Amino acid sequence: MIQTLELPVAGMDCAACARKAQRALMRVPGVQSADVLLTAEKAVIQFDAGLATADALRATIEKVGFSVPQAVPAAAEAPSGHLLEAKALQRQLFTILGILFGTILFVVVIGEGLGLFEELTSRVPMWLGVLVVLAFGYPIFLDVLRSALRREVTSHTLMTVGAVAALAIGQWATAAIVVFFMRIGEFTERHTSERARKLLKEMTALTPQTARVLREGVEREVSIEAVVPGDVVIVRPGERVPVDGVVLEGQATFDQAAITGESMPVEVEVGGKVYAATLAKLGYVKLSAQRVGRDTTFGRALQLVEDAEANRGRVQRVADRFSAWYLPVVATIALLTWWLSGNLLATVAVLVVACSCSFALATPIAMMASVGAAARQGLLIKGGKVIEALARCDVMLVDKTGTLTTGRPQVTDLVSLNQHDEAELLRLAATAERHSEHPLAEAVRRFAMERGTAALEPEQFESLPGHGVRALVGGKTVEIGNDRMLKTWTDAHAVAEIAQRFEAQGKTLLFVAVDGRVAGLFAAQDTLRPEIAEAMVAVRAAGIKQIELLTGDNERTAAAIASPLGLAWRANLLPEDKIGIVREFQRQGHRVVMVGDGVNDAPALAQADVGIAMGGGTDVAMEAAHIVLMREDWRLVAESVRIATRTMRVVRSNIGFTALYNLLGLSLAAFGLLPPIYAAALQSIPDIGILANSSRLIRVGEAKHD
Structure with a gap:
């Protein structure tokens, strides 16, 4: 039996992380498909329940270095949240200190190369330099080691080999610079991923976690998970609506920007619909809950935004395949460089300059940003x-x-023929149309109501798609429809001249027949x-x-x-x-x-x-x-259409820039024209350029929403 499981995945910082978890899941026997979504921080897995279990899938994710958070009671969340904040702060401080140290070291090394400084780095003992490299690069080196034990090559593997090779030839400063730029790239990817996730977090924050419901005549506040369709929900001014529902009692003004992107408030009365995540501005209402949780309009919208990354297009699939082949190609170029030239520095430069993350990031961040920004509009x-x-x-x-x-046409004219009384014809037509959902049927019923004519219950009713309706009313067969139905009646010519006059005015006609004879017509007009x-x-x-x-x-x-x-x-x-x-x-x-x-x-x-x-x-x-x-x-x-063309323009420029940049960098490195230290500095530029380019889409969405 095939099942679908969604698991939260914490600890992913870049596209390579998501690919690593996805590859691990696909190797589990019984897994049919797996999408690990970086921005939504979750995995969507289809698997054969007879061959794989949810526990095994959780264990697989944890085995590759990520965590699967468990649902915990609200009371238990505070310590966990404080612990996460402490870890995040620690990581930020370490990153800031590393960037300061790396920047100073980079300036010193460049200055030495230009003859501006004395040989300062050569005075540092080699063992101390090695310790600096290991301390600064420890998290990355540990991840590379774990991947190697699983026989996996990541984007950091080649750079780590390059850093180790630099240490082997006594250039600890070069190795430190390589690690420095690895951390810069990692920080930039994490920052941009967080910006994309911000769209999701802001949307998620709009959904109330509790609802005020009437149970046995008593008003109670319950968790949103406890609300079921049919519950009577109370919404007061200043509160967000927790469900999709219909107003049973009261009247209020709602800000529906979360759903429609329209900031103008909407007045809703008894019988009107309201949506989850909308904000009650003025008034007090009681609602009958129709949809709750993920089934609400807002919940489904949020699901679409979360799943945007999984819904890959052709360009993204090509980029993913290219990214998977890129690292082996770079490793081959490095080996050929060493074999043909014997230049270890050039080999190190080839390993260091390669940037595979940019290919993986070229599409998903741009798509996520656009889908999220569009949802807010x-x-x-x-x-x-x-x-x-x-x-x-x-x-x-x-x-x-x-x-x-x-979609709300208005009847403008009623013409009766064959001695039919106009009021009687209107009564027959409104009754025949009573159960039709077509906008023109609604227009006829509304017209009858305005004239004080009541629509009765037909004895029989039949809908004729693309033609009209047929009903039995007071023993008479009443047919109402378009000119296709008119052509089936023997005296259709009786209304031809009248019909032409109304049609020339751009009006839509409904023809009426009673017991097989044309009895009249309605002319209706819908406004653009x-x-x-x-x-x-x-x-x-x-x-x-x-x-x-x-x-x-x-x-x-x-x-x-x-x-x-x-x-x-x-x-x-x-x-x-x-x-x-x-x-x-x-x-x-x-x-x-x-x-x-x-x-x-x-x-x-x-x-x-x-x-x-x-x-x-x-x-x-x-x-x-x-x-x-x-x-x-x-x-x-x-x-x-503008969003689509703008997004694909960004994606194509990302991919083109990355391909050209990597081709140039690899060529210069392989021919010994790009020293390892400059290769390390240049390695992170494609990531930064692509992320900055994709971030334009986030900024556009934020500006429009504001």
């Missing part, structure tokens, strides 16, 4: 491969109702979202040149909507037709992004290279689409 992106795919898209297909338009024109300009500027409207409406309505926006259009489409159009573009070699409402368009969203759902966090949208807009704002569509 109300954009849920399901991982790195989605970002990569979106950056390559050149065609955008767009649904109309609920996507380009607000106010930001659409601005957003379309931004989408094209972001790189999507071909945008096409797909709608089930007729040609006149489609043209009236699409033409002012400069869009191509296709009309009279069924849901399955949209999938065919997506596939048609894909067969032509295009990369397609589909934008829909996340309900009727779910199949097309799933088929597209990237599906963007304006679902506001609905289950269907979360499952079918690759990107979910937590607020229905088309400017987020353009922003998602």
Whole structure:
């Protein structure tokens, strides 16, 4: 039986750490897949429960030098937290002292080489120099030794060999400088990883750890894990909502920035929905809990951000494979250098200048930063491969109702035929549409309510996807639908002229038949979202040149909507037709992004290279689409494309810079043109450059959120 297990992993500082733990897990019999996520600090493992156990997997992680924290009671957390803080402070002090010493030593050695200082390092006894190197490099050397015992080669292995070789030829200062820059690189990686983790920590901190619930008529404060769907939860002003729920009593203003990225407060009354992690500004409410914990909208968003690193794209997989082969290649170059030239210093320089971590870091930090920053703006992106795919898209297909338009059409006209009384026709239509979920059905029911006409319970009801509905009302067969259904009626010509007049105005028509004869029609109009024109300009500027409207409406309505926006259009489409159009573009070699409402368009969203759902966090949208807009704002569509292109630009520049830099460094070192001490100094530059470049994405996200 295949099971999935998530384990927290503490002690990882760089991408090499995550790879080491991942390789160890994959060697465990029964493990099908393992993703060790540096930024989320966890391992996601799929394994055969008959061959492997959770305890064995924990032991494997601990055996390679990391820890698997256990859940502990709140009372026990304080001493543990203080101990961790003390260790972190100790490590920081040691790092600061090491950097100061290393900087001074580096300046002295360079000064000696330039003739600015007397030979100071030569006066230091060799045994003392060896002690300095061992003391400063102890944590790294111990890790390399443990890896060697497991027959593993890490990014620090080659540099450690280089440091030992420098000691062997009596150059303790060179060995110390090598270790110094190893520690600098390690510190930089840890710092940048922590910055990426900061996004997760800030999001996690928004979720309350307790909730105030009514149990047996008594208000009690319980842990969030103890809340179950159906509980009545109380939220007071200034508190964050602990669950997704519906307001049962009261009224309040909520800051929903944590969910939608929109800072403007929203007024919620009885019957309205509220989401976990949103902040109650004013008012007091009682909620009926619908989703709790990881099942809440915010919990699922947090899960997507955590899993972003595991959802690797093609570029990241190539970088991972290259990184795995890079160290053996460098070792081979070093051996060839020694064999062909006999120059031990050049060999040491080759080992020291090699920088493999930068290849591993080129992609994941950038992806994590972008997915986290997007989530804070109300954009849920399901991982790195989605970002990569979106950056390559050149065609955008767009649904109309609920996507380009607000999804709340209003009935503007009612025309009755064949001596049917208008009020009676409205009653029959509203009753027939009572159980339909289509926006036009809702518009008919709303129109009837405004006219004081009550919708009754139909005796029979049948939904006809892509056409309309059929119901039995008071012994009469009532059919309501689009022009596809109209064509099946014998007297369809009776409304042709009226229909043309309304369609020319860009209105959508619903035709009504009673007992097989046309009885009238409804004309409805849906308004375009106010930001659409601005957003379309931004989408094209972001790189999507071909945008096409797909709608089930007729040609006149489609043209009236699409033409002012400069869009191509296709009309009279069924849901399955949209999938065919997506596939048609894909067969032509295009990369397609589909934008829909996340309900009727779910199949097309799933088929597209990237599906963007304006679902506001609905289950269907979360499952079918690759990107979910937590607020229905088309400017987020353009922003998602900008995020993707910006991220891939950073990733490609990272990889290109690393490849060129390492090629140049290895060449100079192998030909003896780069002394070991300069090789050590140059070794950490790719790491620092890549991390600084990727950090731009974190800063952009922080600036937009602020």
